[in-house]
Amino acid sequence: MRSLASMVAHLLFAMAVMIVPVASLAQTATEPVTLPNPLTPEAVDSLVSRLTDEQVRSLLLERLDAVADAPKAAEAEPAGPADLASALGDIALDTLAAWRYNVVNTPEIVAAEGRVLGNYLATLGWSGAAVFFGVFLLAVLLGIIAETLLYRFYLTSRIPPLTESDRRDIFEALPILAKRLWRETAGTLLFFVVVSLVVHFLMPVRDEPVAHAILRWIIFFPRLSLAVLRFFLAPKRSDLRLMYCDNKSAKYLFFNFLGIVMVIGLALALLGVNQALGATPDVDRIAFWLNVAVFVWLAIIFVRARDGLRSIIRGRTTTLTSFELWAAHVYPWFGLAAIGLTWIFASVMGAMGQSELLRDGRHLVSLAVLLIAPMLDTLIRAIVQHMVPPMRGDGAVAMRAYDANLRAYTRIGRVVVFGAVILITARLWDMSMMNMASAGVGEQFAVHLVQALMICVSGYLVWEIVRLLINRKLANEYTAVSDQAGDEDKPLSQTVKSSRLGTVLPPISWALQAVIIILTVLTALGNLGIDVTPLLAGAGIAGIAIGFGAQKLVSDVVSGLFFLIDDAFRLNEFIDAGGTIGTVEKISLRSLQLRDAKGPVLIIPYSNIKTVTNFGRDWGIMKLRFTVPFDTDVEKVRKIFKRIGLELMENPELAPGFIEPFKSQGVAEFNDVGIVVRGKFMHKPGAQFAIRKQIFKRVQEEFAANGIQFARREVRVSVSGSDEKLTEEQLHEVGAAAAHAVPDAPPGGKQAKT
Incomplete structure (x- = not known):
């Protein structure tokens, strides 16, 4: 009740503030003669009965002058700023007069x-x-x-x-x-x-x-x-x-x-x-x-x-x-x-x-x-x-993808809803193309204007829908990446690799958005009667000039597009791009950026890449070779490899990188040094190097524990009278013979066994 009383008090105060100055103005000023609206016979009789003869004569002369000046006003030039200001002033005076009339005649209105x-x-x-x-x-x-x-x-x-x-x-x-x-x-x-x-x-x-x-x-x-x-x-x-x-x-x-x-x-x-x-x-x-x-x-x-x-x-x-x-x-x-x-x-x-x-x-x-x-x-x-479904994954990447989806849906909803509001309001006030034409806007111009506006709105909706669809795909990819990342302290590019969609979609999104904007603008301008042929011709000439002047750039972009379509590499994969080896760190429209194992960043234009060897796609097999002496028990080596493979599969740090455990492939070959035994394991991309390091360590430990030595290259030189102590001359002969047998021996030669 107190709130309602306060509201009524505010309302009465506002009315009093409006009434007092207007009423005082009515008491001090002479009321002009105004015609009733509408001008019915009853209203005219009522007005004439209240006017003096002088007021009737003045009003009649004023109306006759207005009728006489009407043809001249019709032939006059279009109204300028001064005429517009005068018209606005007349409207303001008429409005004040109407307010004054309502205030002064309030008792009469209530009585009526x-x-x-x-x-x-x-x-x-x-x-x-x-x-x-x-x-x-x-x-x-x-x-x-x-x-x-x-x-x-x-x-x-x-x-x-x-x-x-x-x-x-x-x-x-x-x-x-x-x-x-x-x-x-x-x-x-x-x-x-x-x-x-x-x-x-x-x-x-x-x-x-x-x-x-x-x-x-x-x-x-x-x-x-x-x-x-x-x-x-x-x-x-x-x-x-x-x-x-x-x-x-x-x-x-x-x-x-x-x-x-x-x-x-x-x-x-x-x-x-x-x-x-x-x-x-x-x-x-x-x-x-x-x-x-x-x-x-x-x-x-x-x-x-x-x-x-x-x-x-x-x-x-x-x-x-x-x-x-x-x-x-x-x-x-x-x-x-x-x-x-x-x-x-x-x-x-x-x-x-x-x-x-x-x-x-x-x-x-x-x-x-x-x-x-x-x-x-x-x-x-x-x-x-x-x-919108709940966000998948955690981290900044997942949050950005989720927010992008929300904003896209919100913008589309705003365009649809507020467009409907504008149409409803226009319908309420009987605003249509025919009404605009009858008001002097011109039927054809009104039609073209509405069509151009509809084209712009439709182009914007298509642009938002394309962005939304692509962002949804990217959101799924990036949130999946965020799920795998695990380590929030490291940059995402250092923990997981992106998918093919995450690599291909951003350039496609930019290209589609540019095409939609250009087509929408050109179509809208064409509907407004603007000749877009010179624009298209100029764009064509500019395209030809740019094509001749930027052949290398075009070659890079086209080559990169086909590399992306072929899914030759993805972010964070380890590849060999025409002899340049490194981890894919960035993919742009014209070049590939690799990170070398020693740290330097290598930027390679796509047109310079002839072949790509991808070491990090889906899975890989690494084969390791070990050379043991001729008298080594091969079956014993096989069992050692199998035991090492089972132990590594139970290692919580290495096990996720295995697809198949480390195992022996038997004897690969015999050479002049010893028996070459080969082992292999199947791994996930990027995990092979840590696994290989641990396998080398374990094989060395197991061989030492089981009395197995790694074979070394030896050169045997037979010297007559070897029971006697060799002279200095004979030692030089032995060294020369060993060097001849092993031409790639380092300075100092190989150890000769006599």
């Missing part, structure tokens, strides 16, 4: 409305009034009974409690709220139908329009609005509230919006009653004050509940962009600006005699659309978060 209702009641008489109110009350009573029976026997379900712990998003509460909205709407519709039927059959014909105006705008309209407000704000059920705000803000907005609805209903009911009774247009000016009440009340709501409105715009989303946070912060001031401009527009239209444009309260509907449109953005974000 009272006379209309009094004349109607006098026409009814006591008996007619008793019949009117009796039938109306009977109809309302029967409507309440029918609605109660509907709730008791058919719509008996109650709304269960829903705790915050049970609720994940607004879609948890939406089915319950929809059921309640359906229940209340069905009851209200049944009530309206029953009351309308009773009024139709029992009410006298002359009184039926008045009863229907009261029923439609004072009873049915507020009740239906009550159900809608409860659906969105749920003032008593925070667990079901779609608009994210605190309880205080929800209750404040609910009751104040309901009050505004009742004021609007009262204004529309008065207009309907006046129309049904054939009242003069001056009586309808009482709607001016009801209009003022609605706009001032709305302005007070947006000032006092600005924090709650900002919370509604932000919604439950925690990851908002800086623009979204800024939009939520300025939304109350945007609402105030929209309210003020709509009020000024309505006042100007009334002063210019264009009240027909405001029929059915279309300016209020447009204002409601403007104020609700930003809230639809909150609904779009909530729907997108509900539709």
